[in-house]
Amino acid sequence: MQTIRVDTPSARYDVFTGSGLLATLVPRIEKAVGRLPRRVFVITSPEIWALWGETFLQSFREEPVTLFLPPGESHKTMASVERLTREMARAGGDRGSLVIAFGGGIVGDVGGFVAAIFMRGIPYVQVPTTFLSQVDSSVGGKVGVNQPEGKNLVGNFHHPRAVFADIGVLGTLSDRELHAGLMESIKAGIIRDRALLRFMDEHSGTILDRDPKALERVIVASIRMKAGVVNKDERESGLRMILNLGHTVGHAIEAVTRYKAMLHGEAVAWGMVAALYLGRRRGTITAGQMDRLESLIYRYGPLPALNRLRAGKLLSAAAGDKKNVGGVRRFVLPVGIGDAGVVEDVTPTELEAAIRYMLEKGKAGRSAG
């Protein structure tokens, strides 16, 4: 087991990664957070619960109250939050209750937001079950839901008291989800960690074959990168922005396809392709670096085809992205390999060119070939 410390002005907690955490959750939570309260609520998805519920419950003396969130971004809504908080109230939840968010990124974002606002905020613990949520969304305290006008339009910063990322749980993950999650690790490498990128380049076979040691290496490095950035800039006033590499165009793809056509990591992967193009055009990365990074992304594919998308629609969706404070278009560009920067002067013409490049590359989908 490895432990990564998150330490920000408003919270201090540990992310634990390793195997066998799930079956021994209660003593671990009690060590990290304190004695379990009378009411513990597990917010999870029916799929995850069917696969892992029994293991999850192994260390519980009293069965917690289980609340379900159906899978998919279409349930990451205020309506779900409202239903869950009401169910908690009816089941006797109070200010001393604990929420455990047990599932992928959507469960974590919704479960964390439920904990953030129930009785004006109660503690919660993240038990992420997908690669993506283990390396990204379970760390950093960003919680919230989508609205028709935009992704994560409402939410809070509400840190978990602890995160338990059990690598064993990834065994039931589909290849597609694993590959989509690994895109966030590629992102971590591009913006902050050359060594991780080299490892992912040299060991793509072992990683994609789910070798536990290789996966743990990638997960720990990705979490360390994220925690390091969050520790320096909890509220995304500056540095934390770089975590959004690939997200301006990625969010636009998700919005235009109504979060149905692809997984978040896949959309971000395409968004990174657009960002790499812009970086090369502006000279922040070389053509050689762009080729190397782009082919690495495809190697961890396949990525869904983009042939049904229109540049114009993506462009206007990207302009509404909430990272654009005061109407300025903030955009994260790769700077060489292992660094990134935020620029505010990307013109619509440049953005359109990047989107067109991406659409051309994505005409027929992309795999390692």
Next chain:
Amino acid sequence: MQTIRVDTPSARYDVFTGSGLLATLVPRIEKAVGRLPRRVFVITSPEIWALWGETFLQSFREEPVTLFLPPGESHKTMASVERLTREMARAGGDRGSLVIAFGGGIVGDVGGFVAAIFMRGIPYVQVPTTFLSQVDSSVGGKVGVNQPEGKNLVGNFHHPRAVFADIGVLGTLSDRELHAGLMESIKAGIIRDRALLRFMDEHSGTILDRDPKALERVIVASIRMKAGVVNKDERESGLRMILNLGHTVGHAIEAVTRYKAMLHGEAVAWGMVAALYLGRRRGTITAGQMDRLESLIYRYGPLPALNRLRAGKLLSAAAGDKKNVGGVRRFVLPVGIGDAGVVEDVTPTELEAAIRYMLEKGKAGRSAG
């Protein structure tokens, strides 16, 4: 103008009270908070806007975006929050936007919650227009909405950047609303401020006649009391609980009558009568003190009749009050005059006796007579 400082671990801001603040809002906001951003959203009620919108706009160079919340607790819902945040997104709101909550307590609670969760939290300013919201809800950062299972069941702690309580605005307040608001000042006196209570006792005529000097004296003292408590216990882990004198039974009345039969201050007034009874029964106040305080409450009435309420229903509603951490019934008792304490061992029998006493007193409503 008087200035009262709120200074907690997570926020520091000023409450400004006086006359003529509304017409000069922009320079005051810019002095306290900084330059107005590109998008300013005013969340207000149609009634307040019809009466005071013109005065409000006097100091604005560019007209802000006005969003309306219909009056009444029935609109203090997640549905309202969802609608308002979506309207803000459609009107170009971003992370740099400012919300001004301009209205009574409901507008403040909903507007503050909208600001707390829009894009994971943006700044807001409170411009309370009722006596109750000026002395109570605009200070302290508690924001949120009701759910069928309970009042303020979801919300956040999100402090305003400044509060502007213009006493002139109280001119259009109905007698009933003014009287209900003054109940919170009586509460402030009972739990922390003998001098305020004596002033309210000796000058009830001038206060109820809306003499500006007398009103300002009461408002400033009430805000000082609240700010003093919040400064010591921002998150209601201890001391802040005493602000809930009268609220356990008050909330029960509101829940049972579905927030339709009486104003919050009126329900709290009846709740204080129940709390006074319990205090006398437990010996934390004398019979003489109880009589004096109870008659003071009625002098600031009339209070609506309770003849349609049943003790059993109130009792079970009070048990579900969210201040009862871990199922323990926390109850705030007056301790002499000018102090209060929280007890955790109130039995259902005691609570029922207090409720029955209150119901008997409230059979036919209560006025000064």
